Amino acid sequence: MVDKTYIPEGEVPPASQIGATLEALGATIAARREAGEGSYTYRLLTGSVDGVLKKVMEEAGEVALAAKDVEGWATSSLAAAVALDAAANGAGAGTGPVDAAGALADSDALSVQLPPEYGEAVDHLRYEAADVVYHLLVVLERYGISLDEFAAELNNRMTDEERPAGAVRLHGEYVRRGK
Numbered sequence: 001m002v003d004k005t006y007i008p009e010g011e012v013p014p015a016s017q018i019g020a021t022l023e024a025l026g027a028t029i030a031a032r033r034e035a036g037e038g039s040y041t042y043r044l045l046t047g048s049v050d051g052v053l054k055k056v057m058e059e060a061g062e063v064a065l066a067a068k069d070v071e072g073w074a075t076s077s078l079a080a081a082v083a084l085d086a087a088a089n090g091a092g093a094g095t096g097p098v099d100a101a102g103a104l105a106d107s108d109a110l111s112v113q114l115p116p117e118y119g120e121a122v123d124h125l126r127y128e129a130a131d132v133v134y135h136l137l138v139v140l141e142r143y144g145i146s147l148d149e150f151a152a153e154l155n156n157r158m159t160d161e162e163r164p165a166g167a168v169r170l171h172g173e174y175v176r177r178g179k
């Protein structure tokens with residue numbers, strides 16, 4: 001898989017990239033409580049709650065649409081490869097079971113060319129996912145749920161094998177499933 005990420009030369013990466021990023025973003029969002037109307041985050045934190053809740057739902061919907069777009073490009077690429085294979089080899093060619101990677105499981109392997117639009121759709125999905133997380137963090141800040149408390153919620157759901165050593169947990173009285 002292509003590594004789409006990089007670290008600028010000479011910079012030392014933090015122990016956890018996503019942890020450091022969420023911490024920084026959470027701190028920025030919290031600090032925007034004092035920023036004034038010029039800040040989008042301030043407006044989400046202090047305006048009608050419907051505003052930020054609508055954004056969370058809208059962005060989640062955009063994630064779903066973006067993912068469907070990725071699926072669409074994958075499916076049409078696979079269909080095009082099957083049609084090409086059938087045309088090149090005659091009926092019965094390339095008709096074995098297709099695995100998750102879109103390749104035929106038998107020796108008559110099918111070569112699927114993913115178009116540039118597929119990669120662009122994946123990038124768009126990542127973009128919309130970031131929009132959801134940003135708006136979700138604004139909601140958490142609005143209701144005083146710290147990132148550590150949020151982490152504890154996730155950690156409490158993990159098995160002992162999954163949970164990282166020293167991970168923060170919720171006290172039993174704050175574990176309320178569903179409500």
Ligand SMILES: N=c1c2ncn([C@@H]3O[C@H](COP(=O)(O)OP(=O)(O)OP(=O)(O)O)[C@@H](O)[C@H]3O)c2ncn1[C@@H]1O[C@H](COP(=O)(O)O)[C@@H](O)[C@H]1O
Pocket residue numbers: 025028029032038039040041042062128130131134
């Ligand atoms: N991470 C974000 C962030 N992600 C998304 N957004 C905003 O969320 C809005 C999303 O709305 P839309 O969906 O209408 O816009 P879009 O994303 O351009 O378009 P689509 O999703 O419809 O394709 C845009 O205005 C984005 O600028 C964000 N705004 C701010 N931040 C962070 O918060 C910091 C403080 O921002 P301010 O409060 O604006 O100073 C920034 O420096 C960033 O680090």
